[in-house]
Amino acid sequence: MALGKGYDRQDCAFARALELLGERWTLLIVRDAFYGVRRYGDFLAHLDAPRAVLSQRLAALVEAGVLERRQYQDAPVRHEYALTSRGEELWPVIYTLGRWGERHLVTEPYRYFHHTTCGSRLDPAGSCPTCARWAPPAEIEVRPGPAADRSRTDPVSVALHEPHRLLARLL
Numbered sequence: 001m002a003l004g005k006g007y008d009r010q011d012c013a014f015a016r017a018l019e020l021l022g023e024r025w026t027l028l029i030v031r032d033a034f035y036g037v038r039r040y041g042d043f044l045a046h047l048d049a050p051r052a053v054l055s056q057r058l059a060a061l062v063e064a065g066v067l068e069r070r071q072y073q074d075a076p077v078r079h080e081y082a083l084t085s086r087g088e089e090l091w092p093v094i095y096t097l098g099r100w101g102e103r104h105l106v107t108e109p110y111r112y113f114h115h116t117t118c119g120s121r122l123d124p125a126g127s128c129p130t131c132a133r134w135a136p137p138a139e140i141e142v143r144p145g146p147a148a149d150r151s152r153t154d155p156v157s158v159a160l161h162e163p164h165r166l167l168a169r170l171l
């Protein structure tokens with residue numbers, strides 16, 4: 001028997017969210033959108049996802065209201081993707097999952113996250129210890145950590161070798 005696509009029998013909002021966000025690549029697309037990746041070709045080069053899969057995932061995120069698809073060029077017509085306010089609400093999920101991975105699955109951090117207001121590094125819950133408050137993504141700068149892979153040459157990886165404010169256009 002083929003596996004069903006969703007978790008229809010789970011009466012749980014977590015299962016509803018996973019039907020969208022639990023698909024392979026989807027949370028990596030959302031992560032890259034926080035890094036300021038906007039264009040299809042940049043997602044493609046950074047994620048190494050199959051084209052058809054990337055297109056499907058982007059369309060699903062647009063349909064769910066997580067990403068907004070906007071035209072940014074007339075001739076030829078080109079579109080880009082940006083997080084909506086609903087999408088920006090996913091920041092704690094991305095951040096917390098990454099810190100969990102750092103604690104249990106890797107030896108050194110790939111990236112650090114700092115509060116732009118004061119420069120302090122955020123704590124594992126995403127709060128600034130200096131300002132004593134949670135930092136929204138627009139106030140966070142991502143910086144390369146000791147495990148950052150500097151051998152990658154796609155435009156997104158190269159741009160992330162420098163500190164970058166989340167949500168601001170990367171390329």
Ligand SMILES: [Zn+2]
Pocket residue numbers: 115117118119120128129130131132
């Ligand atoms: Zn701070």
